[in-house]
Amino acid sequence: MNDIPPEVDPRVERSRRVILEATLDELGEIGYGAMTIESVARRAGVGKATIYRHWQGKLDLLRDALETLKRPIPPPTEGSARERIVALLEALVEALGESRWSKCMPALIDAAARDETVQRFHHQFVGARRKIMVDLLVEGIAAGELPADLDPVLTSEVLAGPIFYRRLMTGEPFGRSVARQIVDLVLPTPIS
Amino acid sequence: MNDIPPEVDPRVERSRRVILEATLDELGEIGYGAMTIESVARRAGVGKATIYRHWQGKLDLLRDALETLKRPIPPPTEGSARERIVALLEALVEALGESRWSKCMPALIDAAARDETVQRFHHQFVGARRKIMVDLLVEGIAAGELPADLDPVLTSEVLAGPIFYRRLMTGEPFGRSVARQIVDLVLPTPIS
DNA sequence: ACGCTGCGAGACGCCTACGTTTCGCTGTGA
């Protein structure tokens, strides 16, 4: 995962960085089908030969660019299981509102439908996020805070699904507060 | 909506039909960004001049093609509110599994992110579907079969969201049975 | 200080799509 830097020429480092940045920007803005090596080079302020020096082509470039999106998501650790679930869902709301990941999402979904490698990345990326939620649910069940017969996987989908639904299908704006609303609707209310 | 046929040349009728068909096929297969007038013409077995004779360009063509996807969805009328909701959700599962709409969905989401007209179409299409579910929920509440404090809009999103989530985000296969599982999880179980 | 190497720029031949035009051909409607 974390190599000891093999004395890489800083010029190479810098080129790779600005090119991968430009790739994600371009992807988010015009989509995968319309994205070209030349448009990426223009946006990056780079000769296209420099891109071909480091990558085989468009798909190879995209795959590398997507890797840079991966970032560890810290699972919430404070409060009751229910509160931690709300917090994680709120983090998802935030991420889907502003992040570069969110901006690239439509293009990513489209590209995933065309290329199997991108599809694997996409599913894996989402899967990693969802696993955190599933873990929280399992903990909650183990702690007796949630019903023992709750299906954690299905529940995680029911919790996260509506947020993606709004982002991708209806375009309806949403704020942090939907997170708690969804949890209140889905998880049996504690006696209060 | 339903004009009296203005004596249209059957050759024109036929051309429009095969071209719009080919447009949707092309859209589903290679996406909006990669789709070209020439690729549509090739697939339709048509001279590209014939396309330019009827449409201004790619976007104009796409908009017309999308219109042909619209089809009335008959809301279920038999059984309890809960059973009708399950039935409607099952219909959604079917539609997301097999239909041309589903095949075009990734491209559609991508195109909606680039063009406002497509976005309006997409949101409206989804909105029309969701309205049926909301109506069912409202009926159920009015009939006393569902709790009076249930938010019908949010509930419809929580019901449908997970199915889209699987289709677009995780790629996990799903069958009719998820519909009932989701309803059982979300709607308070009737005393049984 | 200096040889090396990654760089931006841009030219290359090739290919494909653009949107328009022309050409016979054939089905249509009177």
Add this chain to the structure above:
DNA sequence: TCACAGCGAAACGTAGGCGTCTCGCAGCGT
């Protein structure tokens, strides 16, 4: 029956991306 209109095919010049190559430059490591 026959004028006409829509058709497929193909050619047009233009534009732009492909992937490769060659420059001269400037920042790199020794």
